[in-house]
Amino acid sequence: MRMSRRMENLAPYLFVEISKKIAEKKAKGETVVSFAIGDPDMPTPPNIIETLCQEAHNPVNHRYPETEGLPELRQAIAEWYKKRFDISLDANEEVLPLIGSKEGIGHITFCFIDSGDIALVPDPGYPVYSVSTMLAGGESYYMPLTEENNFLPDLEAIPPPILKRAKLLWISYPNNPTGAVADLDFFNRAVKFAQQHELAICHDAAYSEIAFDGYQSASFLQADGAKEIGVEFHSLSKSYNMTGWRIGMVVGNTKVISALREVKSNLDSGIPQAIQYAAIEALTGPQDYLQEKNAVYQRRRDLLVEILNSIGLEAKPPKAGIYIWAKVPKDYTSMEFTNDLLDRLGVVVAPGTGFGKNGEGYVRLSLTVPDAGLVKGLSRLAEWRSSKRQFRQKEVT
Numbered sequence: 171m172r173m174s175r176r177m178e179n180l181a182p183y184l185f186v187e188i189s190k191k192i193a194e195k196k197a198k199g200e201t202v203v204s205f206a207i208g209d210p211d212m213p214t215p216p217n218i219i220e221t222l223c224q225e226a227h228n229p230v231n232h233r234y235p236e237t238e239g240l241p242e243l244r245q246a247i248a249e250w251y252k253k254r255f256d257i258s259l260d261a262n263e264e265v266l267p268l269i270g271s272k273e274g275i276g277h278i279t280f281c282f283i284d285s286g287d288i289a290l291v292p293d294p295g296y297p298v299y300s301v302s303t304m305l306a307g308g309e310s311y312y313m314p315l316t317e318e319n320n321f322l323p324d325l326e327a328i329p330p331p332i333l334k335r336a337k338l339l340w341i342s343y344p345n346n347p348t349g350a351v352a353d354l355d356f357f358n359r360a361v362k363f364a365q366q367h368e369l370a371i372c373h374d375a376a377y378s379e380i381a382f383d384g385y386q387s388a389s390f391l392q393a394d395g396a397k398e399i400g401v402e403f404h405s406l407s408k409s410y411n412m413t414g415w416r417i418g419m420v421v422g423n424t425k426v427i428s429a430l431r432e433v434k435s436n437l438d439s440g441i442p443q444a445i446q447y448a449a450i451e452a453l454t455g456p457q458d459y460l461q462e463k464n465a466v467y468q469r470r471r472d473l474l475v476e477i478l479n480s481i482g483l484e485a486k487p488p489k490a491g492i493y494i495w496a497k498v499p500k501d502y503t504s505m506e507f508t509n510d511l512l513d514r515l516g517v518v519v520a521p522g523t524g525f526g527k528n529g530e531g532y533v534r535l536s537l538t539v540p541d542a543g544l545v546k547g548l549s550r551l552a553e554w555r556s557s558k559r560q561f562r563q564k565e566v567t
C-alpha cells in the first residue's frame with residue numbers, strides 16, 4: 171500500500187494526543203482534571219433537545235438532507251444576524267449551514283488554494299486553517315500574534331512577495347487560543363488591506379456569543395465592504411452547548427458561499443434535518459440561557475486567573491471566549507510545563523506550541539470544566555509551587 175505524500179505532513183490532531191495521555195493516566199487509576207479541551211460541559215438547553223426529539227420521530231427527516239440546508243434554517247440564521255449584529259443577509263445567496271464550523275473551515279480552503287498558493291494564517295491559531303491549506307497543496311504563511319500587538323496580526327509586516335502569492339487571510343476573534351478580542355477598527359483595516367492585495371478574508375467567529383463584563387463581540391461583516399471580500403464562520407457549538415450535534419454556518423460573500431456549496435455538494439450530504447430544526451429552535455427560541463451560561467464561565471474565569479497568578483503564571487482575564495492564555499514560568503518551555511502539570515499533579519492543559527511556534531511560553535486553559543472538577547483542579551494548581559520544591563529536593567537527594 172502506498173499512501174499519499176500529504177499523509178506524511180499530517181501530524182496527529184493536537185487533542186488526539188492529549189486525549190491519549192489522559193486515557194493512559196486514567197487506565198493507571200489516577201484521577202485527571204483536564205483544562206485542555208474547549209468542549210462545553212453544560213448540557214444543550216432543554217427546549218433545543220425537545221425539538222430534536224420531536225423532529226427525530228418525523229420520517230421526512232430520515233432521508234438525505236439538501237446540501238444548502240432547510241430554507242427555514244437559512245432564514246433563521248439571517249434573522250439572527252439581523253437581530254444580533256444589524257446585518258442584512260439574503261438567506262438563499264449569503265447563508266450556508268455547515269456540519270459544524272470545522273467542516274466548513276476545512277473545505278473552504280479548496281475554494282481558494284491551488285498548489286503553490288499561500289494562505290495567511292495566525293500563529294498561534296486554530297490548527298485547521300493551516301492543515302486544510304496543506305491538504306489543498308498550498309502553503310501557510312504564519313502571522314505572529316504577540317502580546318505587544320494585542321494578539322492581532324501585523325498585516326503591514328507581511329512581505330510583498332508573500333502577498334503576491336497569498337489568496338486567503340484567516341482571522342478569528344474572540345481568539346482561540348489567546349482569548350484576545352478585535353474591534354470594528356481592526357476589521358475595517360483588515361478589509362482595506364484585503365482589497366489592496368486582492369485577498370479574500372475568512373473570519374472565524376466561533377466564540378462570539380461567549381463574553382464577560384458586558385462586552386459584546388463585533389461581527390467582521392459590520393466592517394465597510396466586508397461582504398464584498400469575505401465571509402464569517404459561526405457555530406452553535408459553543409453558544410448553545412451543541413458541540414456534539416455538529417451544526418454551524420458561514421455567511422457573507424455570495425461568490426464564496428456559492429463555491430463552498432459546490433464543494434460540499436460533491437463531498438458531503440448535508441446536516442441531519444432533526445438537528446437543523448434544533449438549530450432553528452436555538453436561534454429563534456429564548457436567549458436568556460446565553461447570559462446564564464456566560465455568568466458561569468465568568469465565575470470560573472475569575473477563579474482560575476486568580477490561582478494562576480498566585481502560583482506565578484501571568485494570566486489576564488479574557489473579555490470573551492472560553493480560554494485563558496497563561497504565561498508559563500520562566501525556566502520552562504510550554505511542553506515541559508504541560509508535562510510537569512500532568513505527571514505530578516494530574517492536571518491537563520494545552521501547550522501553547524500546539525497552536526504554532528509563537529505559542530511557545532504559554533499554555534491554554536479552558537473554562538469548560540464542571541464545578542467539582544474545577545475545585546479539584548484549582549487546589550492541585552495551587553499546590554504546584556510547593557510540590558515543585560519537594561520534587562526538586564527529592565531529585566537532589
Ligand SMILES: Cc1ncc(COP(=O)(O)O)c(C=O)c1O
Pocket residue numbers: 208269270271272273275296342346374376404405406407413417418
Ligand atoms: C476557533 C475555532 N473555530 C472553529 C471551531 C470548530 O467548532 P465547531 O466545528 O464545533 O463548530 C473551533 C472548535 O474548537 C474553534 O476553536
